[in-house]
Amino acid sequence: MSAVEIPVEKCPGSVREVTLGSSYGGGTRTSTVTVGGETALPFLGFDGALPHRPALAVEVVDMEPADWSPELVAAWGEDLSDPARWAARAVEEGADLIALRLRGCHPDFGDHGPTEAVQTVDRVLAAVGVPLLVYGPGVAEKDNEVLVAVADATKGEQLALGVCEEKNYRTIVAAALGNGHVVIAETPIDVNLAKQLNILISDMGLPLERVLMDPNTGALGYGLEYTYSVMERLRLAALMGDTMTQQPLICQVGEEAWRQKEARAAENVPEAWGDLATRGVAWEIGTAMTVLQSGADILLLRHPASLAAMHASLDDLMKGA
Numbered sequence: 010m011s012a013v014e015i016p017v018e019k020c021p022g023s024v025r026e027v028t029l030g031s032s033y034g035g036g037t038r039t040s041t042v043t044v045g046g047e048t049a050l051p052f053l054g055f056d057g058a059l060p061h062r063p064a065l066a067v068e069v070v071d072m073e074p075a076d077w078s079p080e081l082v083a084a085w086g087e088d089l090s091d092p093a094r095w096a097a098r099a100v101e102e103g104a105d106l107i108a109l110r111l112r113g114c115h116p117d118f119g120d121h122g123p124t125e126a127v128q129t130v131d132r133v134l135a136a137v138g139v140p141l142l143v144y145g146p147g148v149a150e151k152d153n154e155v156l157v158a159v160a161d162a163t164k165g166e167q168l169a170l171g172v173c174e175e176k177n178y179r180t181i182v183a184a185a186l187g188n189g190h191v192v193i194a195e196t197p198i199d200v201n202l203a204k205q206l207n208i209l210i211s212d213m214g215l216p217l218e219r220v221l222m223d224p225n226t227g228a229l230g231y232g233l234e235y236t237y238s239v240m241e242r243l244r245l246a247a248l249m250g251d252t253m254t255q256q257p258l259i260c261q262v263g264e265e266a267w268r269q270k271e272a273r274a275a276e277n278v279p280e281a282w283g284d285l286a287t288r289g290v291a292w293e294i295g296t297a298m299t300v301l302q303s304g305a306d307i308l309l310l311r312h313p314a315s316l317a318a319m320h321a322s323l324d325d326l327m328k329g330a
Contacts, residue, residue, distance in 0.1 A: 017056055023047065047244075116148060191221060
C-alpha cells in the first residue's frame with residue numbers, strides 16, 4: 010500500500026512581525042514580545058511557518074473600575090486600587106503584556122491630565138518588566154493630549170499606543186514616529202476600513218512593522234461570527250499577498266465579553282445559565298478561543314482564570330506549529 014500524500018497549501022504572503030518592548034536606547038524592559046510572521050492560517054503548522062506564539066495581555070485600569078463585574082472584582086481584590094500592584098500581580102499570573110487603560114483621563118471619570126497619565130505609566134513600567142500597551146481614555150482629543158505626553162516620556166520603551174483612529178491618527182503616529190513606539194490601528198469591523206487606515210499610517214512614514222491592527226471584536230453571542238469572518242478575510246488577504254492587511258491582529262476580548270449580561274447578571278436569569286462565576290469566565294474564554302482561531306495575535310483579557318485557561322490551550326495548539 011502506497012503512502013498517502015498529505016496536501017500542503019503554501020501561501021505567497023506573510024504577516025509582518027511586530028516587536029513590543031525594548032531594553033535598548035533608553036528602554037527598561039526585561040522581556041520583549043514579538044508577534045506575527047505567519048505564512049499559514051492559525052495553528053496549521055504543516056502548511057507554513059507559525060514562528061511566534063500568540064501573546065496574552067491583561068487589562069489594567071488606572072482607577073478602580075466601579076462598573077466591572079463582581080466576579081472580576083473578587084478575582085483581583087485589593088490590587089484593583091493600585092495599577093502598579095495590579096500589573097505586577099497580572100505578570101505573576103502569567104501575562105505576557107500589560108494593557109494599561111488611562112480611564113481616569115476621561116472627562117467623565119476624573120479628567121486627569123498628561124502629568125498624571127505619565128506618572129501612572131512610569132509606576133507601571135517600574136513595577137513590571139514586560140512590554141506595555143497604553144490606551145487613552147477613548148475620547149479623541151484627550152487621547153491625543155495624554156498619549157503624546159506618554160510617548161515623549163517613555164522614548165525607547167517601544168510601547169504600543171492605542172488607539173489610532175482615522176480621526177486622530179496623525180497625532181498618534183507622529184508621537185510614535187518621534188519616540189520609537191508602535192501604534193494600534195483601530196477601525197470598525199470592516200476589511201476595507203482597516204486597509205485604508207493602514208495606508209494612511211504608512212503614508213506618514215511609520216514602518217508597518219510598528220503597526221498592530223484592531224478590527225474590533227464582538228463578544229460571544231454579540232456579533233462574534235461577523236468578527237470572525239472579517240478577521241478571517243483579513244488574514245487570508247494577508248497570506249495571499251495584500252500588503253496592507255499583513256499586520257498582526259489584536260483583540261480587546263475582556264472588555265467585550267465582560268460587558269454582556271451573560272457575564273454580569275447573577276439574578277433573574279434562566280437556571281440553565283449556571284452560576285455567574287463559571288459563566289463569566291466561560292464567556293471570556295469562548296470569545297478568546299474564537300478570535301484566536303480567526304487569526305488574533307494578541308488577546309486582551311480580564312480574569313486571571315481566563316488567562317490560565319488560554320495559556321493551557323495555547324500550549325496544546327502550538328504543539329503542531
